Amino acid sequence: MTVMELTSADPERIRDQLAGKLSQSPAFFQHTPVVLSVEKLDEPHLALERICAVCRAHKLLPVAVRGGPEPVKQSAWALGLGWFPPQEAARPRPLESVAPGEAESAADAAAEIEAPPGVSSGGRIYRGTVRSGQQVTSPEGDLVVVGSVNAGAEVLAAGSVHVYGALRGRALAGIHGDPLAGIFCRELHAELLSVAGNYKRLEDIDPCLLGTTVQVRLEGDQLGITPLA
Protein backbone atom coordinates (compact mmCIF):
# COMPACT_ATOMS: atom_id res chain seq x y z
CA MET A 1 0.00 0.00 0.00
CA THR A 2 1.27 3.44 -0.86
CA VAL A 3 1.72 5.77 2.07
CA MET A 4 1.54 9.52 1.65
CA GLU A 5 3.49 11.26 4.34
CA LEU A 6 1.99 14.66 5.13
CA THR A 7 4.39 17.36 6.24
CA SER A 8 1.82 20.08 6.11
CA ALA A 9 -1.74 20.21 7.35
CA ASP A 10 -2.63 22.95 4.93
CA PRO A 11 -4.85 21.57 2.13
CA GLU A 12 -3.68 24.30 -0.24
CA ARG A 13 -0.02 23.32 0.15
CA ILE A 14 -0.90 19.68 -0.30
CA ARG A 15 -2.79 20.58 -3.45
CA ASP A 16 0.23 22.43 -4.88
CA GLN A 17 2.64 19.63 -4.10
CA LEU A 18 0.36 16.97 -5.54
CA ALA A 19 0.00 19.00 -8.70
CA GLY A 20 3.80 19.07 -8.99
CA LYS A 21 4.03 15.30 -8.58
CA LEU A 22 1.22 14.72 -11.02
CA SER A 23 3.13 16.31 -13.87
CA GLN A 24 6.14 14.11 -13.11
CA SER A 25 4.44 10.77 -13.01
CA PRO A 26 0.86 10.82 -14.21
CA ALA A 27 0.59 7.03 -14.08
CA PHE A 28 1.04 7.18 -10.36
CA PHE A 29 -2.24 9.00 -9.93
CA GLN A 30 -4.82 6.64 -11.32
CA HIS A 31 -7.19 6.16 -8.44
CA THR A 32 -4.36 4.73 -6.39
CA PRO A 33 -5.46 3.86 -2.85
CA VAL A 34 -3.26 5.66 -0.33
CA VAL A 35 -2.76 5.79 3.38
CA LEU A 36 -2.37 9.32 4.73
CA SER A 37 0.33 9.37 7.32
CA VAL A 38 0.14 12.28 9.74
CA GLU A 39 2.86 11.00 12.07
CA LYS A 40 5.20 13.82 11.18
CA LEU A 41 2.55 16.43 11.95
CA ASP A 42 2.03 17.86 15.35
CA GLU A 43 -1.48 19.18 14.88
CA PRO A 44 -4.30 18.31 17.23
CA HIS A 45 -6.93 18.98 14.55
CA LEU A 46 -6.78 18.36 10.85
CA ALA A 47 -9.01 19.51 8.06
CA LEU A 48 -9.17 15.86 7.09
CA GLU A 49 -12.25 16.20 4.95
CA ARG A 50 -10.68 18.93 2.82
CA ILE A 51 -7.39 17.02 2.53
CA CYS A 52 -9.30 13.98 1.30
CA ALA A 53 -11.12 16.10 -1.23
CA VAL A 54 -7.81 17.42 -2.55
CA CYS A 55 -6.51 13.87 -2.88
CA ARG A 56 -9.59 12.68 -4.73
CA ALA A 57 -9.34 15.63 -7.06
CA HIS A 58 -5.88 14.26 -7.97
CA LYS A 59 -7.16 10.73 -8.46
CA LEU A 60 -5.79 9.41 -5.20
CA LEU A 61 -8.16 7.48 -3.01
CA PRO A 62 -7.49 7.94 0.70
CA VAL A 63 -8.46 4.72 2.43
CA ALA A 64 -6.96 5.20 5.86
CA VAL A 65 -5.05 7.52 8.14
CA ARG A 66 -1.94 6.54 10.04
CA GLY A 67 -0.95 8.17 13.31
CA GLY A 68 -2.18 11.41 14.82
CA PRO A 69 -3.93 12.16 18.11
CA GLU A 70 -7.33 10.95 19.24
CA PRO A 71 -9.41 13.68 17.45
CA VAL A 72 -7.75 12.78 14.14
CA LYS A 73 -8.60 9.14 14.69
CA GLN A 74 -12.22 10.05 15.44
CA SER A 75 -12.57 12.25 12.37
CA ALA A 76 -11.00 9.53 10.18
CA TRP A 77 -13.62 7.10 11.38
CA ALA A 78 -16.33 9.69 10.89
CA LEU A 79 -15.23 10.02 7.26
CA GLY A 80 -15.38 6.27 6.78
CA LEU A 81 -11.60 5.89 6.71
CA GLY A 82 -9.55 3.33 8.55
CA TRP A 83 -6.98 4.28 11.17
CA PHE A 84 -3.59 2.74 11.84
CA PRO A 85 -1.44 3.34 14.89
CA PRO A 86 1.78 5.24 14.13
CA GLN A 87 4.77 3.22 13.02
CA GLU A 88 7.30 2.82 15.80
CA ALA A 89 10.77 4.04 15.01
CA ALA A 90 10.01 5.93 11.86
CA ARG A 91 12.65 5.13 9.29
CA PRO A 92 15.03 7.95 8.49
CA ARG A 93 13.97 8.64 4.95
CA PRO A 94 14.28 11.98 3.23
CA LEU A 95 11.22 13.99 4.06
CA GLU A 96 9.03 14.86 1.19
CA SER A 97 5.50 15.91 1.71
CA VAL A 98 4.21 13.39 -0.79
CA ALA A 99 6.39 10.35 -0.52
CA PRO A 100 5.43 7.05 -2.04
CA GLY A 101 6.45 4.64 0.65
CA GLU A 102 6.14 1.01 1.64
CA ALA A 103 5.13 -0.59 -1.63
CA GLU A 104 8.37 -1.61 -3.30
CA SER A 105 6.78 -1.66 -6.70
CA ALA A 106 8.39 -0.51 -9.87
CA ALA A 107 5.78 2.24 -9.95
CA ASP A 108 7.34 3.81 -6.92
CA ALA A 109 10.83 3.48 -8.30
CA ALA A 110 9.65 5.17 -11.43
CA ALA A 111 7.95 7.92 -9.49
CA GLU A 112 11.15 8.72 -7.65
CA ILE A 113 13.16 9.40 -10.76
CA GLU A 114 13.25 13.12 -11.34
CA ALA A 115 11.37 14.14 -14.40
CA PRO A 116 13.04 16.70 -16.60
CA PRO A 117 11.10 19.86 -17.23
CA GLY A 118 9.48 20.24 -20.58
CA VAL A 119 8.05 17.91 -23.12
CA SER A 120 9.43 14.46 -23.88
CA SER A 121 11.79 14.74 -26.78
CA GLY A 122 15.33 13.88 -27.67
CA GLY A 123 16.01 10.18 -27.54
CA ARG A 124 19.31 8.46 -27.17
CA ILE A 125 21.17 5.88 -29.25
CA TYR A 126 23.64 3.61 -27.49
CA ARG A 127 25.94 1.49 -29.63
CA GLY A 128 27.55 -1.56 -28.10
CA THR A 129 26.80 -4.05 -25.39
CA VAL A 130 25.25 -2.75 -22.17
CA ARG A 131 27.13 -4.81 -19.64
CA SER A 132 26.26 -6.16 -16.22
CA GLY A 133 26.18 -3.34 -13.69
CA GLN A 134 25.79 -0.62 -16.30
CA GLN A 135 22.76 1.59 -16.53
CA VAL A 136 21.81 3.47 -19.66
CA THR A 137 19.08 6.05 -19.35
CA SER A 138 17.25 8.20 -21.81
CA PRO A 139 15.48 10.60 -19.47
CA GLU A 140 13.60 12.51 -22.12
CA GLY A 141 12.73 10.20 -24.97
CA ASP A 142 13.26 6.80 -26.52
CA LEU A 143 16.33 4.70 -25.98
CA VAL A 144 17.77 2.68 -28.85
CA VAL A 145 20.41 0.10 -28.02
CA VAL A 146 22.31 -1.18 -31.03
CA GLY A 147 23.67 -4.25 -29.31
CA SER A 148 22.65 -6.47 -26.44
CA VAL A 149 21.66 -5.68 -22.88
CA ASN A 150 23.30 -8.27 -20.68
CA ALA A 151 22.05 -9.79 -17.44
CA GLY A 152 22.49 -7.38 -14.56
CA ALA A 153 22.34 -4.33 -16.81
CA GLU A 154 19.51 -1.83 -16.82
CA VAL A 155 18.10 0.31 -19.61
CA LEU A 156 15.57 3.03 -18.87
CA ALA A 157 13.71 5.52 -21.00
CA ALA A 158 11.00 8.11 -20.61
CA GLY A 159 9.73 6.82 -23.92
CA SER A 160 10.17 3.40 -25.50
CA VAL A 161 13.14 1.06 -25.26
CA HIS A 162 14.39 -0.58 -28.46
CA VAL A 163 17.05 -3.26 -28.26
CA TYR A 164 18.55 -4.49 -31.52
CA GLY A 165 20.09 -7.52 -29.88
CA ALA A 166 19.36 -9.79 -26.97
CA LEU A 167 17.64 -8.25 -23.95
CA ARG A 168 18.90 -10.16 -20.92
CA GLY A 169 18.85 -7.41 -18.32
CA ARG A 170 16.13 -5.07 -17.11
CA ALA A 171 14.24 -2.74 -19.39
CA LEU A 172 12.03 0.04 -18.07
CA ALA A 173 10.05 2.11 -20.53
CA GLY A 174 7.84 5.08 -19.72
CA ILE A 175 9.68 5.79 -16.48
CA HIS A 176 7.79 9.02 -16.00
CA GLY A 177 4.52 7.24 -16.48
CA ASP A 178 3.92 7.29 -20.22
CA PRO A 179 1.50 4.37 -20.67
CA LEU A 180 1.97 4.38 -24.44
CA ALA A 181 5.67 3.58 -24.23
CA GLY A 182 6.79 0.12 -25.29
CA ILE A 183 9.74 -2.23 -25.23
CA PHE A 184 11.00 -3.87 -28.40
CA CYS A 185 13.78 -6.41 -28.62
CA ARG A 186 15.27 -8.93 -31.01
CA GLU A 187 15.70 -11.66 -28.44
CA LEU A 188 13.77 -11.69 -25.18
CA HIS A 189 15.47 -13.01 -22.05
CA ALA A 190 14.74 -9.98 -19.87
CA GLU A 191 15.08 -10.15 -16.09
CA LEU A 192 12.42 -7.50 -15.79
CA LEU A 193 10.17 -5.60 -18.16
CA SER A 194 8.35 -2.49 -17.05
CA VAL A 195 6.12 -0.01 -18.80
CA ALA A 196 4.95 3.01 -16.81
CA GLY A 197 5.57 1.16 -13.58
CA ASN A 198 3.71 -2.02 -14.50
CA TYR A 199 6.20 -4.80 -14.54
CA LYS A 200 6.76 -8.45 -15.33
CA ARG A 201 9.62 -10.54 -14.03
CA LEU A 202 11.38 -13.21 -16.05
CA GLU A 203 9.42 -15.76 -14.05
CA ASP A 204 6.12 -14.25 -15.19
CA ILE A 205 7.00 -14.33 -18.87
CA ASP A 206 5.59 -17.15 -20.96
CA PRO A 207 8.58 -19.44 -21.64
CA CYS A 208 7.43 -19.83 -25.24
CA LEU A 209 8.29 -16.19 -25.82
CA LEU A 210 11.83 -16.45 -24.51
CA GLY A 211 14.43 -15.98 -27.20
CA THR A 212 11.96 -14.52 -29.66
CA THR A 213 11.54 -11.07 -31.15
CA VAL A 214 8.78 -9.27 -29.29
CA GLN A 215 7.11 -6.04 -28.41
CA VAL A 216 5.86 -5.23 -24.96
CA ARG A 217 2.93 -2.88 -24.41
CA LEU A 218 0.71 -1.84 -21.60
CA GLU A 219 -2.74 -3.35 -22.09
CA GLY A 220 -4.97 -2.06 -19.32
CA ASP A 221 -2.87 -2.57 -16.23
CA GLN A 222 -1.15 -5.66 -17.60
CA LEU A 223 1.92 -5.94 -19.76
CA GLY A 224 1.20 -7.65 -23.04
CA ILE A 225 4.06 -9.37 -24.80
CA THR A 226 3.47 -10.18 -28.44
CA PRO A 227 5.80 -11.68 -31.04
CA LEU A 228 6.97 -9.44 -33.82
CA ALA A 229 6.88 -11.24 -37.09
Add this chain to the structure above:
Amino acid sequence: MAKIIVVTSGKGGVGKTTSAAAIATGLALRGNKTVVIDFDVGLRNLDLIMGCERRVVYDLVNVIQGEAGLSQALIRDKRVDNLHILPASQTRDKDALSQEGVEKVLETLGKDFDYILCDSPAGIERGAQLAMYFADEAIVVTNPEVSSVRDSDRILGLLASKTRRAERGEEPIKEHLLITRYNPGRVDSGDMLNLDDIREILAIDLIGLIPESEAVLRASNQGVPVTHDADSDAGQAYTDTVARLLGEDVPLRFHEYQKKSLLSRMFGGGRR
Protein backbone atom coordinates in the same frame (compact mmCIF):
# COMPACT_ATOMS: atom_id res chain seq x y z
CA MET B 1 57.31 1.69 -24.33
CA ALA B 2 56.02 -1.56 -22.93
CA LYS B 3 52.58 -2.88 -23.61
CA ILE B 4 50.62 -3.17 -20.37
CA ILE B 5 48.23 -6.13 -20.25
CA VAL B 6 45.91 -6.76 -17.33
CA VAL B 7 44.72 -10.29 -16.60
CA THR B 8 41.38 -9.94 -14.88
CA SER B 9 38.01 -11.64 -14.37
CA GLY B 10 35.91 -10.25 -11.56
CA LYS B 11 35.26 -13.70 -10.18
CA GLY B 12 37.86 -15.48 -8.11
CA GLY B 13 39.32 -18.89 -8.76
CA VAL B 14 38.85 -18.88 -12.51
CA GLY B 15 42.55 -19.03 -13.31
CA LYS B 16 43.81 -15.44 -13.48
CA THR B 17 47.13 -16.08 -11.78
CA THR B 18 47.70 -19.36 -13.59
CA SER B 19 46.99 -17.60 -16.88
CA ALA B 20 49.13 -14.55 -16.05
CA ALA B 21 52.06 -16.82 -15.18
CA ALA B 22 51.59 -19.02 -18.24
CA ILE B 23 51.19 -16.13 -20.67
CA ALA B 24 54.11 -14.17 -19.20
CA THR B 25 56.25 -17.29 -19.54
CA GLY B 26 55.07 -17.79 -23.12
CA LEU B 27 55.83 -14.18 -24.06
CA ALA B 28 59.31 -14.46 -22.55
CA LEU B 29 59.97 -17.77 -24.28
CA ARG B 30 59.18 -16.01 -27.54
CA GLY B 31 61.99 -13.57 -26.79
CA ASN B 32 60.02 -10.68 -25.28
CA LYS B 33 61.34 -9.00 -22.18
CA THR B 34 58.43 -9.54 -19.83
CA VAL B 35 57.55 -8.69 -16.25
CA VAL B 36 54.51 -10.00 -14.41
CA ILE B 37 53.19 -8.03 -11.41
CA ASP B 38 51.07 -9.51 -8.65
CA PHE B 39 48.42 -6.93 -7.69
CA ASP B 40 46.75 -9.21 -5.18
CA VAL B 41 48.19 -7.46 -2.14
CA GLY B 42 47.43 -9.48 0.97
CA LEU B 43 46.79 -12.72 -0.92
CA ARG B 44 50.10 -13.21 -2.67
CA ASN B 45 49.98 -16.22 -5.00
CA LEU B 46 51.86 -15.46 -8.18
CA ASP B 47 55.24 -16.22 -6.58
CA LEU B 48 54.00 -19.72 -5.75
CA ILE B 49 52.76 -20.38 -9.28
CA MET B 50 56.04 -19.05 -10.66
CA GLY B 51 58.01 -21.10 -8.16
CA CYS B 52 59.95 -18.17 -6.73
CA GLU B 53 58.35 -17.84 -3.29
CA ARG B 54 61.62 -18.48 -1.50
CA ARG B 55 63.33 -15.62 -3.23
CA VAL B 56 60.89 -12.86 -2.31
CA VAL B 57 62.57 -10.11 -0.28
CA TYR B 58 60.89 -6.89 -1.31
CA ASP B 59 57.53 -6.47 -2.97
CA LEU B 60 55.32 -4.05 -4.90
CA VAL B 61 54.18 -2.24 -1.75
CA ASN B 62 57.79 -1.71 -0.60
CA VAL B 63 58.58 -0.17 -3.97
CA ILE B 64 55.51 2.07 -3.97
CA GLN B 65 56.22 3.26 -0.46
CA GLY B 66 59.85 3.94 -1.27
CA GLU B 67 61.27 1.30 1.05
CA ALA B 68 63.03 -0.54 -1.75
CA GLY B 69 64.16 0.09 -5.29
CA LEU B 70 62.46 -1.58 -8.21
CA SER B 71 65.58 -3.56 -9.09
CA GLN B 72 65.71 -4.94 -5.55
CA ALA B 73 62.13 -6.16 -5.69
CA LEU B 74 62.20 -7.69 -9.19
CA ILE B 75 62.84 -11.42 -9.17
CA ARG B 76 64.49 -12.94 -12.21
CA ASP B 77 62.87 -16.18 -13.34
CA LYS B 78 65.16 -19.20 -13.06
CA ARG B 79 63.92 -20.89 -16.22
CA VAL B 80 63.49 -18.09 -18.72
CA ASP B 81 66.08 -15.33 -18.98
CA ASN B 82 64.01 -12.33 -19.91
CA LEU B 83 61.15 -12.96 -17.46
CA HIS B 84 60.81 -11.08 -14.18
CA ILE B 85 58.30 -11.21 -11.35
CA LEU B 86 57.24 -8.36 -9.09
CA PRO B 87 55.53 -10.01 -6.12
CA ALA B 88 52.73 -8.61 -3.97
CA SER B 89 52.97 -8.05 -0.25
CA GLN B 90 51.34 -10.68 1.92
CA THR B 91 51.23 -8.61 5.10
CA ARG B 92 49.52 -5.48 3.75
CA ASP B 93 46.18 -4.78 2.11
CA LYS B 94 45.02 -3.13 -1.08
CA ASP B 95 44.96 0.33 0.52
CA ALA B 96 48.74 0.27 0.53
CA LEU B 97 48.60 0.79 -3.24
CA SER B 98 48.30 4.31 -4.58
CA GLN B 99 47.45 5.23 -8.12
CA GLU B 100 50.48 7.53 -8.39
CA GLY B 101 52.72 4.81 -6.98
CA VAL B 102 51.45 2.22 -9.45
CA GLU B 103 51.82 4.68 -12.30
CA LYS B 104 55.43 5.38 -11.36
CA VAL B 105 56.29 1.68 -11.13
CA LEU B 106 54.69 0.96 -14.51
CA GLU B 107 56.43 3.95 -16.08
CA THR B 108 59.83 2.82 -14.84
CA LEU B 109 59.25 -0.80 -15.90
CA GLY B 110 57.99 0.42 -19.27
CA LYS B 111 61.44 1.68 -20.18
CA ASP B 112 63.06 -1.74 -19.80
CA PHE B 113 60.40 -4.24 -20.76
CA ASP B 114 58.36 -5.16 -23.83
CA TYR B 115 55.39 -6.54 -21.90
CA ILE B 116 54.05 -5.79 -18.44
CA LEU B 117 51.41 -8.24 -17.23
CA CYS B 118 49.27 -7.16 -14.30
CA ASP B 119 47.76 -10.08 -12.42
CA SER B 120 44.57 -8.59 -10.99
CA PRO B 121 42.95 -9.67 -7.73
CA ALA B 122 39.36 -10.91 -7.85
CA GLY B 123 36.57 -8.46 -7.25
CA ILE B 124 35.94 -5.00 -8.60
CA GLU B 125 37.40 -2.98 -5.76
CA ARG B 126 40.53 -0.92 -5.43
CA GLY B 127 43.09 -3.66 -6.14
CA ALA B 128 41.33 -4.78 -9.29
CA GLN B 129 40.73 -1.20 -10.44
CA LEU B 130 44.38 -0.25 -9.98
CA ALA B 131 45.52 -3.37 -11.84
CA MET B 132 43.42 -2.42 -14.86
CA TYR B 133 43.69 1.38 -14.70
CA PHE B 134 46.81 1.85 -16.84
CA ALA B 135 46.29 -1.14 -19.14
CA ASP B 136 46.57 -1.05 -22.93
CA GLU B 137 45.06 -4.51 -23.34
CA ALA B 138 43.00 -6.77 -21.12
CA ILE B 139 42.72 -10.53 -20.97
CA VAL B 140 39.40 -11.40 -19.38
CA VAL B 141 39.57 -14.89 -17.92
CA THR B 142 36.22 -16.68 -17.91
CA ASN B 143 35.07 -20.16 -16.96
CA PRO B 144 32.21 -21.80 -18.89
CA GLU B 145 29.81 -21.01 -16.08
CA VAL B 146 27.03 -18.40 -15.80
CA SER B 147 28.35 -16.59 -12.74
CA SER B 148 31.81 -16.27 -14.22
CA VAL B 149 30.39 -14.93 -17.48
CA ARG B 150 28.32 -12.35 -15.66
CA ASP B 151 31.29 -11.17 -13.59
CA SER B 152 33.42 -10.94 -16.73
CA ASP B 153 30.68 -8.85 -18.29
CA ARG B 154 30.83 -6.52 -15.29
CA ILE B 155 34.61 -6.24 -15.59
CA LEU B 156 34.28 -5.42 -19.29
CA GLY B 157 31.99 -2.57 -18.31
CA LEU B 158 34.60 -1.25 -15.89
CA LEU B 159 37.38 -1.60 -18.47
CA ALA B 160 35.35 0.64 -20.74
CA SER B 161 34.75 3.29 -18.09
CA LYS B 162 37.10 3.17 -15.11
CA THR B 163 40.48 3.12 -16.83
CA ARG B 164 42.92 5.81 -17.90
CA ARG B 165 42.25 5.23 -21.56
CA ALA B 166 38.51 5.57 -20.96
CA GLU B 167 38.85 8.66 -18.78
CA ARG B 168 41.12 10.39 -21.26
CA GLY B 169 38.90 9.39 -24.16
CA GLU B 170 41.79 7.59 -25.85
CA GLU B 171 41.52 4.49 -27.99
CA PRO B 172 39.73 1.93 -25.80
CA ILE B 173 41.51 -0.97 -24.14
CA LYS B 174 41.83 -3.97 -26.43
CA GLU B 175 39.77 -6.69 -24.79
CA HIS B 176 40.51 -10.38 -25.20
CA LEU B 177 38.48 -13.31 -23.95
CA LEU B 178 40.36 -16.25 -22.47
CA ILE B 179 38.19 -19.20 -21.60
CA THR B 180 39.73 -21.56 -19.07
CA ARG B 181 38.68 -24.90 -17.57
CA TYR B 182 36.80 -25.78 -20.74
CA ASN B 183 35.68 -29.37 -20.77
CA PRO B 184 34.15 -30.24 -24.17
CA GLY B 185 32.60 -33.42 -22.78
CA ARG B 186 30.74 -31.55 -20.07
CA VAL B 187 29.76 -28.85 -22.55
CA ASP B 188 28.26 -31.54 -24.75
CA SER B 189 26.29 -32.97 -21.86
CA GLY B 190 25.01 -29.51 -20.97
CA ASP B 191 26.87 -29.14 -17.64
CA MET B 192 28.95 -26.28 -18.94
CA LEU B 193 28.24 -23.25 -21.07
CA ASN B 194 28.99 -23.59 -24.73
CA LEU B 195 31.88 -21.64 -26.27
CA ASP B 196 29.58 -19.86 -28.71
CA ASP B 197 27.15 -18.83 -25.97
CA ILE B 198 29.96 -17.24 -23.96
CA ARG B 199 31.26 -15.41 -27.01
CA GLU B 200 27.79 -14.20 -27.86
CA ILE B 201 27.13 -12.79 -24.40
CA LEU B 202 30.51 -11.15 -23.91
CA ALA B 203 30.86 -10.04 -27.53
CA ILE B 204 34.66 -9.72 -27.56
CA ASP B 205 37.46 -11.50 -29.43
CA LEU B 206 38.50 -14.91 -28.23
CA ILE B 207 42.25 -15.04 -27.65
CA GLY B 208 42.41 -18.56 -26.31
CA LEU B 209 40.67 -21.57 -24.90
CA ILE B 210 42.37 -23.60 -22.21
CA PRO B 211 40.95 -27.08 -21.66
CA GLU B 212 40.33 -28.36 -18.15
CA SER B 213 43.51 -30.27 -17.50
CA GLU B 214 45.34 -32.11 -14.77
CA ALA B 215 48.49 -30.45 -16.03
CA VAL B 216 47.30 -27.10 -14.67
CA LEU B 217 46.94 -28.26 -11.07
CA ARG B 218 50.21 -30.15 -11.27
CA ALA B 219 51.96 -27.08 -12.64
CA SER B 220 50.56 -24.84 -9.91
CA ASN B 221 51.67 -27.12 -7.14
CA GLN B 222 55.12 -27.58 -8.61
CA GLY B 223 55.55 -23.87 -9.19
CA VAL B 224 56.28 -24.33 -12.88
CA PRO B 225 54.05 -22.35 -15.26
CA VAL B 226 52.11 -24.81 -17.41
CA THR B 227 53.54 -23.32 -20.60
CA HIS B 228 56.73 -25.27 -19.86
CA ASP B 229 54.74 -28.51 -20.05
CA ALA B 230 54.81 -28.61 -23.83
CA ASP B 231 53.31 -32.10 -23.97
CA SER B 232 50.16 -31.10 -22.11
CA ASP B 233 47.02 -29.82 -23.78
CA ALA B 234 46.86 -26.82 -21.45
CA GLY B 235 50.51 -25.97 -22.12
CA GLN B 236 49.90 -26.04 -25.86
CA ALA B 237 46.73 -24.02 -25.50
CA TYR B 238 48.63 -21.28 -23.64
CA THR B 239 51.35 -21.31 -26.30
CA ASP B 240 48.62 -20.81 -28.92
CA THR B 241 47.17 -17.99 -26.83
CA VAL B 242 50.53 -16.22 -26.69
CA ALA B 243 50.95 -16.58 -30.45
CA ARG B 244 47.54 -14.93 -30.98
CA LEU B 245 48.48 -12.18 -28.55
CA LEU B 246 51.52 -11.56 -30.75
CA GLY B 247 49.22 -11.21 -33.72
CA GLU B 248 49.54 -14.66 -35.26
CA ASP B 249 46.58 -16.51 -36.71
CA VAL B 250 46.39 -19.85 -34.93
CA PRO B 251 43.41 -22.17 -35.30
CA LEU B 252 41.43 -23.02 -32.18
CA ARG B 253 42.12 -26.40 -30.57
CA PHE B 254 40.72 -28.47 -27.70
CA HIS B 255 37.19 -27.12 -28.03
CA GLU B 256 35.56 -30.19 -29.52
CA TYR B 257 34.60 -33.36 -27.80
CA GLN B 258 36.65 -36.13 -29.36
CA LYS B 259 34.72 -39.28 -28.57
CA LYS B 260 31.47 -38.46 -30.29
CA SER B 261 29.00 -41.23 -30.85
CA LEU B 262 27.21 -41.53 -34.14
CA LEU B 263 23.96 -40.39 -32.57
CA SER B 264 25.32 -37.20 -31.08
CA ARG B 265 27.03 -36.51 -34.39
CA MET B 266 23.65 -36.76 -36.07
CA PHE B 267 21.68 -34.78 -33.54
CA GLY B 268 24.21 -32.51 -31.89
CA GLY B 269 25.59 -30.85 -34.99
CA GLY B 270 22.86 -28.25 -35.36
CA ARG B 271 24.44 -25.64 -33.15
CA ARG B 272 27.15 -23.28 -34.29
